[in-house]
Amino acid sequence: MSVHPTINLDSLQEIVERHGYNKNKLIAILQDIQAVYHYLPAEALKTLSKLLKIPLIDIISVATFYRAFSLTPKGRHVATVCLGTACHVRGAPKILEEFERQLNIRRGETTEDGEWSLETVACLGCCAIGPVVVVDGDYHAHTSIRKVPTILGKYGK
Amino acid sequence: MITMKINGVEVKAEEGWTILETAKFYGLEIPTLCHHEGLTPYGGCRLCLVEIGEGPRAKLVSSCTYPAEEGLVVHTDTKRVVQARRMMIELMLSVAPYSKVIQDLASKFGVTRMRFKIRNEECILCGLCVRMCEEQMDGKAIGFQNRGFQRKISTPFDLRSEECRLCGGCIYICPACQLRCQGPQAETAICNACLTMEPTCLDFYDELQCWMYDAGRCGTCVREKKS
Numbered sequence: 001m002s003v004h005p006t007i008n009l010d011s012l013q014e015i016v017e018r019h020g021y022n023k024n025k026l027i028a029i030l031q032d033i034q035a036v037y038h039y040l041p042a043e044a045l046k047t048l049s050k051l052l053k054i055p056l057i058d059i060i061s062v063a064t065f066y067r068a069f070s071l072t073p074k075g076r077h078v079a080t081v082c083l084g085t086a087c088h089v090r091g092a093p094k095i096l097e098e099f100e101r102q103l104n105i106r107r108g109e110t111t112e113d114g115e116w117s118l119e120t121v122a123c124l125g126c127c128a129i130g131p132v133v134v135v136d137g138d139y140h141a142h143t144s145i146r147k148v149p150t151i152l153g154k155y156g157k
Numbered sequence: 158m159i160t161m162k163i164n165g166v167e168v169k170a171e172e173g174w175t176i177l178e179t180a181k182f183y184g185l186e187i188p189t190l191c192h193h194e195g196l197t198p199y200g201g202c203r204l205c206l207v208e209i210g211e212g213p214r215a216k217l218v219s220s221c222t223y224p225a226e227e228g229l230v231v232h233t234d235t236k237r238v239v240q241a242r243r244m245m246i247e248l249m250l251s252v253a254p255y256s257k258v259i260q261d262l263a264s265k266f267g268v269t270r271m272r273f274k275i276r277n278e279e280c281i282l283c284g285l286c287v288r289m290c291e292e293q294m295d296g297k298a299i300g301f302q303n304r305g306f307q308r309k310i311s312t313p314f315d316l317r318s319e320e321c322r323l324c325g326g327c328i329y330i331c332p333a334c335q336l337r338c339q340g341p342q343a344e345t346a347i348c349n350a351c352l353t354m355e356p357t358c359l360d361f362y363d364e365l366q367c368w369m370y371d372a373g374r375c376g377t378c379v380r381e382k383k384s
Contacts, residue, residue, distance in 0.1 A: 042314055045313075055291075055297035055300075055320070056313045056318075057297055057298065057299060057300035057312070057318075057320075058297070058300065060300065060302060060313045061300045061301050061302060064302040064303045064304075065302075065303070065304050071314075
């Protein structure tokens with residue numbers, strides 16, 4: 001069974017309707033689409049370009065410009081390791097390495113079973129509790145290599 | 158009518174003209190690369206930089222996007238401007254050293270050294286093809302993607318676009334990926350052959366006899382032989 005909901009064009013129509021077919025709300029619409037599928041499916045973007053009457057390439061430009069959007073499927077859980085300056089000096093690169101080892105993927109990749117995605121971020125703005133790892137919106141403060149299996153275990157690995 | 162000063166000469170510009178258009182009208186040469194008549198100004202290549210204002214408050218602006226203003230003081234070839242242009246040429250050359258357009262610019266502005274790593278990407282992101290596709294061909298098939306170091310021009314998902322009619326307008330206008338520099342292969346990335354080459358032709362013949370005609374003429378036949 002796929003982890004992602006199948007592409008349902010009715011829900012897409014609904015999202016666009018909620019934003020009043022407004023071209024200026026493209027980013028908000030893309031965010032809503034990503035909230036449903038956890039990524040931006042190519043089919044959805046093609047339909048979106050027809051619904052909003054804007055060229056597909058313009059949507060792609062926006063979708064590839066922002067790190068928040070992904071054109072490739074994301075795992076069910078997304079672990080984001082902060083590599084900002086404060087987290088960096090406290091050993092974030094080593095924590096990232098540990099995640100890579102445990103999940104057997106590189107940064108920016110997704111595990112084969114579609115369970116985990118590993119992302120990095122430049123700074124989350126909460127340097128005081130660094131090194132920070134965010135999993136599905138939960139902030140894990142003062143992480144260390146030893147805490148990595150516990151964090152992963154919480155979400156079912 | 159707008160009255161302004163370019164290189165100390167009082168000029169009159171019409172409402173809505175840019176500095177570049179005004180300078181062109183008066184026959185003042187400003188080099189351009191990403192500018193093309195018929196396409197919207199982009200201000201990407203920074204070759205058309207000019208200095209506006211005077212003294213310590215003078216600043217560099219791209220003349221293709223800066224509108225002519227009343228009382229503006231413009232200098233098109235100060236030391237600062239030329240240095241900035243040389244730097245841009247050097248940077249662009251490191252990305253697309255096979256481009257004849259950029260190699261010619263390097264020769265013209267005396268860029269003889271290159272301090273950057275050669276990347277051979279053959280795209281300087283001038284956006285000419287994107288604008289050509291959108292504005293003249295009404296295609297909207299290609300556009301910028303990603304950002305920063307990974308910025309590139311491509312079709313959606315890097316696949317053959319449904320909008321693309323294979324008109325070739327993008328290739329026609331590209332200054333980097335077409336028109337290979339035909340000069341002798343130099344050891345460094347900068348060819349500068351047009352600067353140093355001994356004239357191969359001493360008289361100017363017609364296009365049938367010039368072996369460089371298709372490549373856009375080397376120009377040595379009309380230049381004085383270097384002593």
